[in-house]
Amino acid sequence: MIKLVLTGVWICVITLASVYFSMQMAAAPRVDEDAARAAALELIKGTQTTIPVIRDGAVKGYFLTRVSFTADGDLAAKQVVPIGETITDELYTLLVGERMVDIENLDRFDVEAFRTKIRDGLNTRFGEQIIDRVLVEQIDYIAKAEVNSKPIRKGTPIVRNDSPARPAGSQ
Template identity: 25%
Template sequence: MIRLIATGLWICLVTALSTYAATMWESKTTPATEVDQLFGGLRSMQTSTISVPVIDNGGVQGYVLAQFTFTMNSEIVNRMSITPDVFLLDAAFRTIYATDAETLSGSKKQDFQKLTSAIKKRVNERFGHDFVADVLIEKFNFVSKDQTRQGMEQVKARPEF
């Protein structure tokens, strides 16, 4: 009887210690100082998707749907009283809107390095110092006016419930 109780306690103890060890092993994180050294105190922020009209020959030719991720100095972001994503989206919208319509529609090859550099430069000029470290493209699609009309016709053709 004592052996049975001792064996049960032994099994419970081994199970508890192995569960604790597995949990600690899985949740091992890098200390904050190492993360700061790796990324230099950068913080990333993903914007919502924006829709920018592409205007050429006096009319809308289509829309660019874009989503970006910005890496910024975390110290500055923490001190801001307003979220910086509104400024980031504004700079992205203005830069894409000013881009040549042929380039955006796919007639010419898009230079994404030039686009992201222009967005970064515009945001940093607005804030007066190097606020944005890098601009990354999450999504970038061109949808022609004809494609949007076809999509709307399909939506109208569906019966409502």
């Protein structure tokens, strides 16, 4: 009789334990918000933009820029003004309007401040956090005298391709 009672108790314990663990496994998994946001990000390739440097009422040279972004693809697709045009406008605002790059002191150019200012400016324009990271591929300066000379010499590189390396086969 004791064996029968102990066997019944043992079966009840095993049944309760298996129900408990199966309910734990069936519960919704916890979603890491940072991982979910990173999965929603997509790369928006920038186009080469030529921005004039205007000083004392005359064009002194040109900035050649290419800036790419990682952005929330769903939110970016919902924007009324296309992302590319907004990016170009923000670059004009920073490089021409605010004169963020001082041509005479190029060694003092702060790339991180430039990135942060672009990201914050774009997110402010959009009204939500769409842009996650700014990738500066190229910023060159070509003086007007160099543009008019033949042959055209290379511009002065300010920043060149600091975007992270991609694995082979990825786009």
